[in-house]
Amino acid sequence: MSEHNVGTEKRGFSRRLFLKGVGSGVVSASAVTTVLPALEQSAAAASSGSEVLGPGPVPVRLQINGVEHSLKVEPRETLLEVMRNRLDLTGPKLVCDMGSCGACTVHVDGKPAYSCMLLAIQVQGKKITTVEGLAQGDQLHPVQQAFVDTDAMQCGFCTPGFVMSMAAVFAHNPKASLEEVKQGIAGNICRCGTYSQIFEAAELLRKRNGG
Ligand code: FES
Numbered sequence: 001m002s003e004h005n006v007g008t009e010k011r012g013f014s015r016r017l018f019l020k021g022v023g024s025g026v027v028s029a030s031a032v033t034t035v036l037p038a039l040e041q042s043a044a045a046a047s048s049g050s051e052v053l054g055p056g057p058v059p060v061r062l063q064i065n066g067v068e069h070s071l072k073v074e075p076r077e078t079l080l081e082v083m084r085n086r087l088d089l090t091g092p093k094l095v096c097d098m099g100s101c102g103a104c105t106v107h108v109d110g111k112p113a114y115s116c117m118l119l120a121i122q123v124q125g126k127k128i129t130t131v132e133g134l135a136q137g138d139q140l141h142p143v144q145q146a147f148v149d150t151d152a153m154q155c156g157f158c159t160p161g162f163v164m165s166m167a168a169v170f171a172h173n174p175k176a177s178l179e180e181v182k183q184g185i186a187g188n189i190c191r192c193g194t195y196s197q198i199f200e201a202a203e204l205l206r207k208r209n210g211g
């Protein structure tokens with residue numbers, strides 16, 4: 001390690017941590033402006049004696065589908081990685097891993113969120129729901145039932161994400177119009193092109209809810 005690196009490690013960050021903070025790939029100007037203040041805060045925290053997390057595993061507590069999980073994760077690990085690789089919750093799918101397809105959608109405190117874009121350490125104390133947590137025993141959630149009744153899937157890889165996004169729309173408004181549903185699921189992509197059946201499921205659900 002060079003003298004320069006020793007110096008930066010002591011101040012609480014390194015080039016390696018910088019790259020981890022930005023993520024792999026292109027380092028854009030906006031990413032730099034976002035990350036640099038975070039690094040400065042990290043350096044300030046280190047010099048003030050505050051705790052700096054990582055890069056090794058740290059203890060976290062996650063509340064998912066009503067179950068509290070205590071485990072150790074590296075601060076760089078996403079919620080999606082931890083759920084799929086450690087907790088065997090494979091409903092949320094890993095597809096783009098960059099917040100553009102919606103296959104990994106979960107609810108965080110009732111709101112839809114891309115779990116590939118959240119760090120596990122970030123969501124401690126929040127109530128997380130995955131598609132596995134929607135059904136009540138053998139009784140499917142009404143959105144799941146509507147997808148089954150309208151055959152709104154082909155390969156099914158996008159389906160958990162669509163179901164979670166649509167469930168959030170109907171939780172907010174049980175008689176949501178098709179336009180509202182389309183807005184709510186705008187962040188989800190189906191590569192098989194099952195959109196017409198997905199919209200049919202939304203219409204069926206609205207009618208079943210008296211809309
Ligand atoms: S895998 Fe998260 S948005 Fe695509």
Ligand code: FES
Pocket residue numbers: 153154155156157158159189190191192193194
């Ligand atoms: S059903 Fe295959 S990606 Fe949507």
